[in-house]
Amino acid sequence: MFITINLKxxxxxxxxxSVIIPSYKGSSQLxxxxxxxxxxxxxxxEVLVVVDAPSQDVVEKLSKQPVKTxxxxxxxxxxxxxIEAFKQSSGDLLVFLDDDVSxxxxxxxxxxxxxxxxxxxxxxxxxxxxxxLLGQMVNYEFxxxxxxxxxxxxxxxxxxxxxxxxxxxxxxxYEKVGGFKYxxxxxxxxxxxxxxxGLRFGFIDTPHVINYAPxxxxxxxxxxxxxxxxxxIWVKDNWRTLLKILRERPSLILLLLFLVLPSLASFLITxxxxxxxxxxxxxxxxLTVSSFYTGLLPFTTIFSYGLFVxxxxxxxxxxxxxxxxxxxxxxxxxxxxxKMGFKFKLASFALLYFIYSPLWFxxxxxxxxRVFIFRRTTLEGRP
Numbered sequence: 001m002f003i004t005i006n007l008k009x010x011x012x013x014x015x016x017x018s019v020i021i022p023s024y025k026g027s028s029q030l031x032x033x034x035x036x037x038x039x040x041x042x043x044x045x046e047v048l049v050v051v052d053a054p055s056q057d058v059v060e061k062l063s064k065q066p067v068k069t070x071x072x073x074x075x076x077x078x079x080x081x082x083i084e085a086f087k088q089s090s091g092d093l094l095v096f097l098d099d100d101v102s103x104x105x106x107x108x109x110x111x112x113x114x115x116x117x118x119x120x121x122x123x124x125x126x127x128x129x130x131x132x133l134l135g136q137m138v139n140y141e142f143x144x145x146x147x148x149x150x151x152x153x154x155x156x157x158x159x160x161x162x163x164x165x166x167x168x169x170x171x172x173x174y175e176k177v178g179g180f181k182y183x184x185x186x187x188x189x190x191x192x193x194x195x196x197x198g199l200r201f202g203f204i205d206t207p208h209v210i211n212y213a214p215x216x217x218x219x220x221x222x223x224x225x226x227x228x229x230x231x232x233i234w235v236k237d238n239w240r241t242l243l244k245i246l247r248e249r250p251s252l253i254l255l256l257l258f259l260v261l262p263s264l265a266s267f268l269i270t271x272x273x274x275x276x277x278x279x280x281x282x283x284x285x286x287l288t289v290s291s292f293y294t295g296l297l298p299f300t301t302i303f304s305y306g307l308f309v310x311x312x313x314x315x316x317x318x319x320x321x322x323x324x325x326x327x328x329x330x331x332x333x334x335x336x337x338x339k340m341g342f343k344f345k346l347a348s349f350a351l352l353y354f355i356y357s358p359l360w361f362x363x364x365x366x367x368x369x370r371v372f373i374f375r376r377t378t379l380e381g382r383p
Contacts, residue, residue: 015113017045018091018171022081023099026051026058029212030099034065042109048089050081082180094174098165101126102210111207112168119202120173121159121194123149124166127342130213134220136348137356138213140333141260143342148256150203150340155252159201160245161234162191166209173199183237184377185230192238195245205340224360228367233377235368259332261364263357265325326353 019037023030030049037047047067051058052075062069070084082096095112097103105111116122125146128139145163152160164187177197183189194201214220235242246253258264330349337344370376 015044015093016091017042017093017095017109017113018089019045019047019095019097019109020082020085020089021047021049021097021099022078022085023049023051024053024075024078026054026062027099029102030058031061033097033099033101033103034062034067036103037109038065038067040103040109041107042113045109046089046091048085050085052076052081077182079180079182079186082186086174086179092171093168094171095168096164096166097209098211100212101166102212103207104210105207108207112204115202115204115206116168116170118200120199121162121169122167122202122204123153123159123163124168124204125206125208126163126165126211127208128211128213130215133348133351134217135213136345137352138220139342140349140352142211143337143340144260144333146203146205147336147340148259150205152252152256153201153203156249157200158195159191159199160195162187162194164190165211168204184233185227188230188234189237192234192241196241221363224363225367228364229370229377230367231364232368232371236371236377258329261357261361262329262333262353263361265329266322266353266358267361269321269325326350329353 021030021033030051034047034049037045047065048070049062049067050070050072051062052072054062054071059071068088070081070088072081086094093113093116095109112122112124126142128142129135130138149159149161149163152158164185167187173194177190177193177199180186180190214223330346330353333349334344336342
């Protein structure tokens, strides 16, 4: 009698996995995620869920599941939840998931463990889902984020900016970098510390998770204001390190910047070719005021669009340069979409390039003005 031993499968199943999920209040999405993880066919696993200010319904449903739950009466924050869950975990591999992601693939944890054989930290690919135009725009963004992370991993073997909605890290590596700290944004902070510590980083395209676009433009706007301020704080805290990395890999960093912010190209073209000083002064004034009163950001963006159209009408060379840059980015995004299995439509990409991305870029700039010029680093809605 011969017994066939699959060494690859044996190694995978010998790794204990701790899945850590922080949540505020909890939701039906959290319950579905936990159910899916409990039913995952990976044997040696534990699921730890920390819920701040949970509803009674969430408490009852989670209490029935074979998971470790930590219910806290008030909102103490994401980082506090992650640190507390880590202390109670015992896995060799830590998988961090946000409470609003969905796991749809079979053998999710087995695939994550297998993908982590050659790296110390890995970002799991995210695919955005959502209704209407907003869903399409966010999906393009996620595509560019995924490709940027994958490209940086291939070129450097390191992580610079981590999307903490879904990633995995070996316990020893997590302890090596000092774990999560009370920094804004906490995932980007962990990412840059992993870079400085030389952790081997990989991009995990199989399996993936589903992220959902904000349900409304209002929610999207609030989210992006937080992201803009958070990005500015991260740059402010790490500018020396970032400048050093830029000097070491200028072409790669600039490529990634233009990839995730395509409107940066049109902005630079417009700024360099426009000689109307008064327009620049008015625009900078509006941007400065908007950094204090975020309700003015839509008006600032509309003014930016108006200025943009005015320049296009006055300067033919600007129009030609903008259209040329759009064509280049369209081809670039098409190739990325084809490579990564995303959908690409020229009409929706035009909306991304000419409308959506400039709006996000304006919000981002206002965050930098707020943090770098006026030294305001508080984030609304955070404990």
